[in-house]
Amino acid sequence: MKADYRQIAADILEAIGGKDNVDKAAHCVTRLRLSLKDQSLVNEAKVKEADLVKGAFENSGVYQVVIGAGDVERVYAEFIKLAGLEAATVAEVKSSGGKKMNPLQKLVKVFSDVFMPIIPAIIVAGLLMGINNLLASEGLFVEGATLIEEYPNLQGLWDLVNMMANTAFVFLPALVGWSATKRFGGSEVLGIVMGLLLVHPDLLNAWGYGQAALEGEVPTFNILGLFEIEKVGYQGQILPILAAAFILSHIEIFLKKHVPNAIQLLVVPITTIVITGFLALSIVGPLTRGLGNVIATGIVNVFEAVPVVGALLFGLLYAPLVVTGMHHLFLAIDLQLIAETNGTFLWPMLALSNIAQGAAALAMFLVFKHDAKQKSMASTSSISAFFGITEPAMFGVNLPNKFPFYSAMIGSAVAAVFITLNDVQAFAVGVGGLPGFLSIFTDKILIFIVGMVIALVIPFVLTLALSKRYMKKGEIEQNKVA
Structure with missing residues (x-):
């Protein structure tokens, strides 16, 4: 029997104290995320009695109702209509209803807010890479050969799927740049540009950096004869673009406060990109790449x-x-x-x-x-x-x-x-x-x-x-x- 999403939303809304008790509402993959004005008004037993509800709990000041993938989106659409609310992001709900958090909780919150929107792209890419991995595995299906070698007609399909699979990982900094800049209050499109800058084809591919460094052949930008910046990309890297997006957002916010409205469109984007791009390639990128290496090496060594x-x-x-x-x-x-x-x-x-x-x-x-x-x-x-x-x-x-x-x-x-x-x-x-x-x-x-x-x-x-x-x-x- 088809679920009555409007009735489910109404039941939840009534159980949490009515629309006057809701400040903001958002949803993730499986849960409604609610910022409530007074959590003492919630009748949790009644919340759990609502159809499709699989659980409810409070975490860091945000009330969460577990519904499940797919259904949660439909319930949410009806919920915000009944509550008279505008659609909000998970980050906005957390900011509105969250309790004071310690540094670790804040860090987790940042990672959650940044990565939740791009998880589908990463998972799809991983799944496609897995399928291609099976096709190209020697001896898995055909003794002493791959399926592609046994059936050459599969090569074109393999190449196409491989390109689709690699896209999310090759341009991962652009995805993170969009999501992180949005999280930090900057312009998403500038975050995308910054992410793409870090994987520009004129930069040495990050996966070839180690060999180039060993051979002493890392290309550089010579800046006015004063110093050099390595022409190195950051494909697949997370920390460089996270730091760059944070810097970009704060530079943009600062400029918007101090640059006259009449010339903001001309001055703010170009100044933001030039300053952040220079810092990202010269200082932020190398430092965060080194930090990432330390983290990865440390975890590997422990295990x-x-x-x-x-x-x-x-x-x-x-x-x-x-x-x-x-x-x-x-x-x-x-x-x-x-x-x-x-x-x-x-x-x-x-x-x-x-x-x-x-x-x-x-x-x-x-x-x-x-x-x-x-x-x-x-x-x-x-x-x-x-x-x-x-x-x-x-x-x-x-x-x-x-x-x-x-x-x-x-x-x-x-x-x-x-x-x-x-x-x-x-x-x-x-x-x-x-x-x-x-x-x-x-x-x-x-x-x-x-x-x-x-x-x-x-x-x-x-x-x-x-x-x-x-x-x-x-x-x-x-x-x-x-």
């Missing part, structure tokens, strides 16, 4: 020194970090690792954590024998988790009942240790779930699939085993999600 401990902690704690929103930091780290080492060992563990949460929710489908609504929620949310969206499973099924969440954490940790000891890495960020094998280097795909089986079986079996104990105590009934 190489104590791989079991590192994998155990990451596999165990990734899901709780999703609850807090701190998981957004890892996308930047993954991209930095890929840029510096051509692969990331963190993302495969992320994918296994998502699969583990889905497996625990699927087990709860069997536990909820006589509750049709709970069975429906468990089945649909588990499928969502298997394809990388874990919030419905976590907030709607696993967290309210506790033991499925813990079971998933244990399964995730064991699987993470297994693939880390076998040096499984991903060459791109893809769909963080069952299709995740497409982003794994082909010589490690079978090992990753074994890791997937571990992440499926352990949470599933543990959840079923623990459910018998909790059913005896009556705690599942008490923790049911309406």
Whole structure:
């Protein structure tokens, strides 16, 4: 039966204290994000009774209602109509309703605000790269050859898909430049220009910089005979464009305050781009590239020194970090690792954590024998988790009942240790779930699939085993999600 999105929005609005209690509203992939004037007016039990709602909670002053991918957009559209609100961004809601945050929370918030809008482009690129990786893998489908070698007619298709896949990564600074400049209050189009400047074809490709530096053949700009700036691009890099976007936005804001309106269009954009571009290529880029290298090297060294401990902690704690929103930091780290080492060992563990949460929710489908609504929620949310969206499973099924969440954490940790000891890495960020094998280097795909089986079986079996104990105590009934 088709959902009545207007009625769902009305039910939520009534349960949170009415439209007079809502300051701003936005949504992310799965959740409504609400800035409320008085959170004491919220009837959380009633919020959870609304159709499609899988959970609700407050985090850093923002009230979040978990609905699920796709449906959340439709509910949001009706919600802002009923509440008489203008559409807002997640960043605006956080600024309006957020509590005072510590430096780490502020940093996480920045990364969240910057990367959330561009995640679809990154995931699609990773998925396409995974498909192409399979086509070009020797011995995977044809003994001693690739599919392209066996079927030459596939070459043109491979080239086309490869170009589509690489676009988001080659021009990643432009995507980040747009999103970051918007986040920092500057003009998005100038952020795009700055991002494109950092990957201009006249600059040495970032991936060839290491070899050129070893050979002492790095090209430079000679600035009036006074000093030189290396002609180096920043393809795939995150930190240089983040810093440049921050500087660009503040320069633009300053100029707009002090330059007369009559000449702003002429003076502000060109001055902003010239100053920021000069700083980005001469100072900001080299410094942040060095910082990125230090971060990537440090993480690699830690995992190489104590791989079991590192994998155990990451596999165990990734899901709780999703609850807090701190998981957004890892996308930047993954991209930095890929840029510096051509692969990331963190993302495969992320994918296994998502699969583990889905497996625990699927087990709860069997536990909820006589509750049709709970069975429906468990089945649909588990499928969502298997394809990388874990919030419905976590907030709607696993967290309210506790033991499925813990079971998933244990399964995730064991699987993470297994693939880390076998040096499984991903060459791109893809769909963080069952299709995740497409982003794994082909010589490690079978090992990753074994890791997937571990992440499926352990949470599933543990959840079923623990459910018998909790059913005896009556705690599942008490923790049911309406």
